[in-house]
Amino acid sequence: MAAVYLMKPENFIDGQLNIPESGNGIPDILDEAAWGVKHLLAVQQENGGVGTWFETTGHPGQGEGLPDKEKRSYYVSAPSRNSSLEYAAAASTLALALKKANRSAESEKYWKSAQKAWQFALNDKNRHAAVFQYNGKVIYYREEPFLYGENLLKAGVNLYLLTGERKYLESVLEDQKRIQESFSKDFWKWSPLTWMMLFEAEELSSPVADEYRKVILRDADKMLENQGNAYPYRTLWHAHNAGWVHAMAWGNYHPLRRAMILIAAHKLTGEEKYLDGAYLANDYHNGTNPLGRTMTSGLGKIYPAVFLDLVSYADGIGEFVPGITPYGNTFGLDKNAVKMVYGENAEKLPIFRRYVNLEFLSVPSSEYSVWETIAPAVVTTGYLIEKPALPPEELKNRKPAGDFRELPGYRALP
Numbered sequence: 001m002a003a004v005y006l007m008k009p010e011n012f013i014d015g016q017l018n019i020p021e022s023g024n025g026i027p028d029i030l031d032e033a034a035w036g037v038k039h040l041l042a043v044q045q046e047n048g049g050v051g052t053w054f055e056t057t058g059h060p061g062q063g064e065g066l067p068d069k070e071k072r073s074y075y076v077s078a079p080s081r082n083s084s085l086e087y088a089a090a091a092s093t094l095a096l097a098l099k100k101a102n103r104s105a106e107s108e109k110y111w112k113s114a115q116k117a118w119q120f121a122l123n124d125k126n127r128h129a130a131v132f133q134y135n136g137k138v139i140y141y142r143e144e145p146f147l148y149g150e151n152l153l154k155a156g157v158n159l160y161l162l163t164g165e166r167k168y169l170e171s172v173l174e175d176q177k178r179i180q181e182s183f184s185k186d187f188w189k190w191s192p193l194t195w196m197m198l199f200e201a202e203e204l205s206s207p208v209a210d211e212y213r214k215v216i217l218r219d220a221d222k223m224l225e226n227q228g229n230a231y232p233y234r235t236l237w238h239a240h241n242a243g244w245v246h247a248m249a250w251g252n253y254h255p256l257r258r259a260m261i262l263i264a265a266h267k268l269t270g271e272e273k274y275l276d277g278a279y280l281a282n283d284y285h286n287g288t289n290p291l292g293r294t295m296t297s298g299l300g301k302i303y304p305a306v307f308l309d310l311v312s313y314a315d316g317i318g319e320f321v322p323g324i325t326p327y328g329n330t331f332g333l334d335k336n337a338v339k340m341v342y343g344e345n346a347e348k349l350p351i352f353r354r355y356v357n358l359e360f361l362s363v364p365s366s367e368y369s370v371w372e373t374i375a376p377a378v379v380t381t382g383y384l385i386e387k388p389a390l391p392p393e394e395l396k397n398r399k400p401a402g403d404f405r406e407l408p409g410y411r412a413l414p
Helices: 002-007 028-035 038-042 081-100 104-122 149-163 167-174 176-189 196-200 208-229 260-269 272-285 310-314 335-342 370-384
Strands: 054-056 074-076 129-134 137-142
Touching: 002 028, 002 081, 002 196, 002 260, 002 370, 028 081, 028 370, 038 081, 038 104, 081 104, 081 149, 104 149, 149 167, 149 176, 149 196, 167 176, 176 208, 196 208, 208 260, 208 272, 260 272, 260 370, 272 370
Parallel strands: none
Antiparallel strands: 054 074, 129 137
16 A cells, blocks of 8 residues: 555545545555554564564454454564564555655654664674474474565665655665566466655666566566456456466456556556456456456445455444445355355356355455555555545444345345
């Protein structure tokens, strides 16, 4: 979200999303981005280390699920070099965006925190090691000896741009070859947007930036080819004979998630074909799909009415929380879906007709996450809007439905 603000700051204003922070003078999308790292800032240790994995001892039971009523203890993982570097990359991106939004005090808070995390990560004495018992066995763990290329590049470039101090580029420049090789090999794991500031650092204009541009445009052109010729609905997904066509679960196939590669390509080239592809992906998300409904709760007239969201079960409100984008299609068929819905002939169904929502019994299609489905939808549509606007009173005063089973999206048919 901070990255798309840096790409198109003119598209975002304060009050745009009607959130609790609206009115504080900060564009709402950056308030949302800050919400995503505040818990990490809160657990940063004095030496700069940041643990990034939070967990508790179990899932909420019957009648539980509201965060403000949680009684379990939560735990945070021990800081490692790479977890701290990951935090430094995220916090420094937010700091750059806040700086661009002329919020210098907020920006300084995050870049100084990122700086401390960076220093922790670059010290190989902080390589995490542990010995513990699990199921009666002694487990030995030691963190890998290298720093992940994506976060090293992102954090280093960001901190250089924030401070003007060349020392932040030194580790990046020393490791360019490995970063480049890692990028070429594992690009599918990395966000196509978080390297946009790479082109602001002239010292890195080649070869890392050249490789980045080449891979972005290669994958964007492949996606456009698939969108135009692989499926009748012009969905943004791998062709039927591609190696990754089956990997739809956990929100992977969401068109606005895939469209991030197209808005990156458009930002790099200005070519309209990439923008057209992103708009088509937006159409698919908003109803031009086999189910004939939008993919985000509360959006449009026919939208997901029930999905795996604990707050929606526990809050006593009939309609489920709006603004949530469940995972949806999974390509493969959940065994519970075969048993309870489709029967033994299920494999004959076309891929996009296999969707079924069994909530707790079909997690890969019924759950969601901020980073996998919600944020990509926000980011892509945020890039596509022509100008920012405040929400109308009708939308701000909208009342939830009394019973989600009465919503047309509850029984949406292909």
